[in-house]
Every structure is written in C-alpha cells, then in structure tokens.
Amino acid sequence: MYQTPSHDYEYELNKDLNFSAAHHIPDELAGKCARIHGHTYFVNMTIAGDTLDNLGFLVNFSAIKKLIDEAFDHTLLNDHARFSDLPPTSETMAKTIYEMVSEYLVTLDNQPVCLQVFLRETPTSYVIYRPKEHRK
Numbered sequence: 001m002y003q004t005p006s007h008d009y010e011y012e013l014n015k016d017l018n019f020s021a022a023h024h025i026p027d028e029l030a031g032k033c034a035r036i037h038g039h040t041y042f043v044n045m046t047i048a049g050d051t052l053d054n055l056g057f058l059v060n061f062s063a064i065k066k067l068i069d070e071a072f073d074h075t076l077l078n079d080h081a082r083f084s085d086l087p088p089t090s091e092t093m094a095k096t097i098y099e100m101v102s103e104y105l106v107t108l109d110n111q112p113v114c115l116q117v118f119l120r121e122t123p124t125s126y127v128i129y130r131p132k133e134h135r136k
Contacts, residue, residue, distance in 0.1 A: 002044055005115050005130055009048035011058045013112075017065050018042045023077040023088045036076070041093070042120040043068065045101055049112030058112050059105065067104055068097060094119040094129035 002014065022038040024030075049058050071080065077088035082099075086092045098117045105112050120126040 002046070002118055003128065004046050007048050007115060009113075010050045011048060011052070011112075012115075013047045013058045013061075014044055015047070015061055015064050016042070016044050017068060019069055019073040021072050021075050021077050025087045025089060026078070027087075039121050041072075042126075043097060044118040045097070046115040046118075047101070047105065047112050048115050049110060051110040053108065053110045058110070059108065063104070064101060067100060071100065090119055090121045090125065090127040091129070093121075094127045098129050098131065 004012065004014075018040055020038060020040045022036055024036045025033045028034055045064070047059055047064075052058055077083060077093070080088070080096075082096045083092065088096075094117045097119065098114055101114045101117070105114060116128055116130040118126060118128050
C-alpha cells in the first residue's frame with residue numbers, strides 16, 4: 001500500500017493513525033498557510049526488526065498511537081517545543097514523528113527501528129521522511 005524502503009529485517013510493521021491539529025507557517029511567503037488553520041493528519045510509520053518481545057510483538061501498536069496522540073492531537077502544533085526552531089510543515093512534522101518514535105524504540109529490549117514516516121496533511125498532499133542511515 002505504501003512505498004517502503006528495502007531492508008533485510010525479518011519483521012516489518014506498519015501502523016496507521018490520525019490526529020487533528022492546527023498550525024500556521026509564520027511567514028507571508030506561506031500564503032494562506034500563514035493563518036492558523038487545521039488538518040486531520042494521517043500517519044503511517046514503518047517499523048522493522050529481527051526480534052519480537054516477550055509478548056510476541058515487534059512493538060505494541062497502542063504504545064505508538066498513544067505517543068503521537070498525547071503529543072499532537074487537538075493541539076496547536078506551533079506551541080510544541082519541537083517546533084521552536086522550524087515551523088510545523090508536513091516535512092518537519094514527519095521528521096519530528098520519526099524522531100519521537102525512534103526515541104521510544106531505543107528503550108525497548110528488542111531494539112526495533114523506524115524506517116520511515118508517511119504523513120498526509122490533505123487528501124492530495126503527503127510527505128515521506130526516511131533517514132539516511134536506513135537507506136540501502
């Protein structure tokens with residue numbers, strides 16, 4: 001369904017989720033996006049690894065959903081500390097979600113990795129963030 005990077009891990013997990021949030025791009029060059037407006041963001045993330053945890057999970061789906069929902073759902077993204085240097089564009093959102101998920105995954109004993117984050121802001125616009133270290 002999604003473009004996924006090639007890898008040699010035994011397991012690949014994809015998690016879909018969505019959240020509603022508002023944002024603005026504080027620059028007149030952003031056009032209409034300079035005004036506060038909202039989206040229902042759709043996210044798909046690809047997580048991979050070779051080892052399952054003691055419950056047979058690569059990663060618990062609900063833990064990933066909770067992580068993103070608690071941070072972003074029904075918020076003004078510009079107020080989030082992670083966007084103090086760059087505005088919350090689709091591109092910076094996708095990278096931020098990748099970083100948040102990766103920070104969580106390194107705490108797990110089985111050490112899965114996030115390979116990519118797909119973020120759809122509108123029905124016709126999406127971004128895929130893939131870190132260079134996972135490219136083959």
